Amino acid sequence: MAFSLFSTKNRIINLVINDHSIRFLELKQENPPTPQRWMERFLPPGIITDGKIADFESLSSILEECIDDWKIRRRSIRFIVPDPLVIIRKVTIPADVQEDEIKGYLYLELGSSIHLPFEEPVFDYYAMIDNGKTKDLLLFAAPEQNVMEYVDLLSRLKVNPVAADISPLSLYRLYHKLDRASADEVLFTVQFDLTSVNLCIFDETVPIVMRHFSLPFAIDDWEITKDTLGLMVCKFNGEPEELVIQFEDIFKEINKLLDFYRYSQNHNEKQDITKFLLNGDHPMLMAIYDEMKERYEIPVDLIRIEHDAKSKQMSIPANLILPLGLALKEVQ
Incomplete structure (x- = not known):
């Protein structure tokens, strides 16, 4: 489940860009998942807004500095598609659509029987139930533009994007790798970030x-x-009541999604939510x-990766959990 836009390369750098930061991580080993090096850069408000690039020049300039400082020019890059751009939607198609025809069928139906809140999506799908008459699919989509x-x-700045992923899958990949899944x-994941x-x-x-x-997010209320x-430390200097609100x-939104899941599954034999997985910066x-x-x-669970004293390595900071999960993604 990822966006099929790219070719395969080796020695991949893992990049997470959101409204308030740019993070990179290079993996040392997969078992146990261990980062070799990492870095982070704070992004002032207004450069990226709701996942969309709002100030292309400023982002280009900051990214170029990061690429030089981190010495990752001409390296292959995996990156996370910003969460606000991504939607997950269940769609139903005729059962007689063959596996190698599904993507073409979805292209034809987009805009007619399948409606998305944007035109010209990049997408992937996951096959679910086939009852002989229809097939249920989960559609993962984002605006291609x-x-x-x-x-x-990234290409203009002389790095090579080879794979894209979505943050819940990256988080779950690490969770699964650590044998925490049952x-x-x-599982109800809660990625709680600064913005x-x-x-x-x-x-x-x-x-x-x-x-x-x-x-x-009011920048004047925070000390960064x-x-x-090399990771961000954010201290809130505003009124505590603002954060409480x-x-x-x-x-409230967590409760709404809990209620939605319980209501949508009440006619099935699915069990209730068994665990929260909390993560974020x-x-x-x-x-x-x-x-x-x-x-x-x-x-409620947290992903914590502690190293023993003999390894002389510290525990992995929460800021690195998502890019570490991204680093475990195989490039196809």
Whole structure:
């Protein structure tokens, strides 16, 4: 499940770009997942808005500096398609459409029987139930124009985009690699970042529904510095009540998605949500974790990767969990 735009190359760098940061990670080894090197750059508001490039010149200039500083020019790149651009939708097609004809069929039906909130999507699909008359598919789509703006920009800056992924799949890939998944699991992932929150429900290994929400972000209320690892440290200097209101709004959205899943599955034999998986770069992540444990009877999990003292390696910071999951993606 990824966007098939690219060819295969080796020595791949993993890049995560969102509204407030650019992160890169290079993988040292897959088992256990271990980063070799990483870096992060804060993006001021207004350069990327809701996943779309708003100030192309500024982003190009900052990215060029990053590519030079991080010494990744002419390297192959995997990247995450920004969450606000991605939709997941269930579609039904006739059962007699053959496997090698599905993509062509979907192209023909886009805009007629299959409606998306944008034209000319780049997409992939996952086959689900086939009852002999119809086939159910999960369609993963994003506007091609916005995705290609990132591809073209990276190519112009002399790096080579070879694969794109979506953040819930990258997160789940790492979760699965660490043997945290269990049979018949229904996992609710909560990616809680500085400027946005992404919610996704997995039925076993398949992301079946996703919702994205922007958080209000006033740069004057935050102090942004770097730590000795080269990662952002964000300290909130505004009124605490502002964050409380933001968090309450997100908890309401979590409740809505819980209710939606329970209602949509009430005629099936599917079980309820079995676990929350919380992740993200929000500086209040542990407070959010404690609040979720207090509010919900559903267990709440965090991905933590601790190294033993003999390895002389520190635990992997939360900022790196998503690019580390991306690094485990195979390029096809």
